[in-house]
Amino acid sequence: MRPAPGQQVLKAPPARALAAYATKLRVAHAARVAAAKRWGLRTVPLTAPAAPAHKPEITARKGFEVDEQEELNLPPVFTTIPTKEKVVFLTIDDGAEKDPAFLRMMSDLKIPYTAFLSDYLIKDDYAYFKKMQGRGIVLNNHTLHHPYLPALSYSRQKHEICGMQDVIEKQYGKRPTLFRPPFGNYNQDTLRAAKDCGIRYAPIWDEEVFVDHWEYREWDRDLHPGDIVLSHFRGREDWKGTMPDMVRRFLDKVTAQGYAVARLEDYL
Template sequence: MRGGLAVLAVAALASGCAQDASEVRGAAGRQPLQAPPARTLDAYASKLGAVHAARVAAAKRWNLERVPLTAPPPPAEKPEIKAREGFEVTGQENLPPVFTSIPTEEKVVFLTIDDGAEKDPAFLRMMSELRIPYTAFLSDYLVKEDYGYFKDMQARGVTLNNHTLNHPYLPGLSYSGQKREICGMQDVIEKRYGERPTVFRPPYGNYNRDTLRAAKACGIEYAPIWNEEVFADHWDYREWDRKIHPGDIVLTHFRGEDDWGGTMRDMVREFLDKVTAEGYAVARLEDYL
């Protein structure tokens, strides 16, 4: 075990060493790249070992079938995000793109959670202990019941994004009505959580050109929807092959036993057991935007 961790430590330290060596060469000609001191490798290997042990313990504690895989580092160069074919609107240029996956060859998926009805403290602990990133899309009519719950979520590193004030069918509203719903939620998130989102999901995944025009006017840059939806006991798929693909965005909701016969923790197990068994890690959506 220690040997394997030491190899990982060497790889993790290599980029920093290379930068240092480059600076030395620039000042004094070519110099051999020096290996990090053994004690540095030992300390880093010990840290990796502790992190892995914590994930193993958390997976056991939360009754997962396997230890979740660790996502690769975020891409140094962000992928170009375009509207999915067939999801464009007339005059799409310069409007937030609607997309269902991120262009990547890495075996990663992105977990996104909508609305805000269920506020389960155990879910927050579970996701933190397992170190699973996710993105929240919030609607004020549900979030206002307990703004503090989502403040705690934000403090754990979760990005809180826009899902409108009242979760309406947006294409049924005028442009000004849609703008009130989207900009109004921008104001709520900024007031309660200190940041104005750049990411927005239209309720039900329904939108028209006015939706995207209003979203852009409110400061939105991206409008992701989803390729799969996970519940406490099953998955639904957009694609005909009913499979997960690299870069897929997965939807679920803040829901509990009254809505789908299971808890948020049951949903996480359903989600993680499948993606891990198929060799996928969970990455943070914002790292790719």
């Protein structure tokens, strides 16, 4: 049927929208392929699924609870997110190394990660982590001075944790809800202090990745859906390589095993 005089012929909007979406996906994939090649990865990292609409229930890992964990509603300590998706979570601690190449690499590859910062290591360059935050990375609490917390009184632990909350709020505008105890060591006072400072979760890790090797918590020495992986802001002074070298080792392994890297905060 021919349109009446003056009537506009319309194309099907859904078809145009689908074509535009397909083009966007092709462009994004091509950019990811180019970035993987540029940074020396063996294969292109997998894309994580969308964040879950219903967040999984997070509880303390069995054997990682403290006395009165549930009665006091203390932040749970956990090493894995309960999910069937083949995703892992990269978390990076401390803040000693401030490598611009690392920021470029993670932005180019669009790999999410979570930072846990200690003030004594970041205070010489708060701006580096401001750039990180501007790229969508959440900055979390790893205490002011990275002490062995169980050796401290409740009040001193609270000073370490609440003091770092204050630093992050002052420098980056928001108080974190995630806290990682230094060395992964804690007691009931640690979690009480963390709760009193506004912390809701205390994730630690299931694996740790370095420039030249991995370390594992589990007997099977393997990755599992939802595992939290630890690394550190380190460079050649501490490692036999750079942070991009560490990321390369991390991504080559998880991709080869069919895992994507997801954003930890999307599951909490």
